[in-house]
Amino acid sequence: MRSFKHFNQASTDICPVCGTNDDKETVLIGIDGTEEGNIQQAAQFHLDCINLNYDISHNLIYGRTLL
């Protein structure tokens, strides 16, 4: 997961959680089903809009944010 100081406002993307393209610290999260070789499409999320948890028993990171 890559992080950036700014939201890429040159794109038409919006953060899927808050529905804005506000200029805040942003992370790129890969989109399931878009993998082509080593390339995968990603969505921009504001870092403060996501809430991740780690499930030790399943070795799984998951989001607790409801879209």
Ligand SMILES: [Zn+2]
């Ligand atoms: Zn957001």
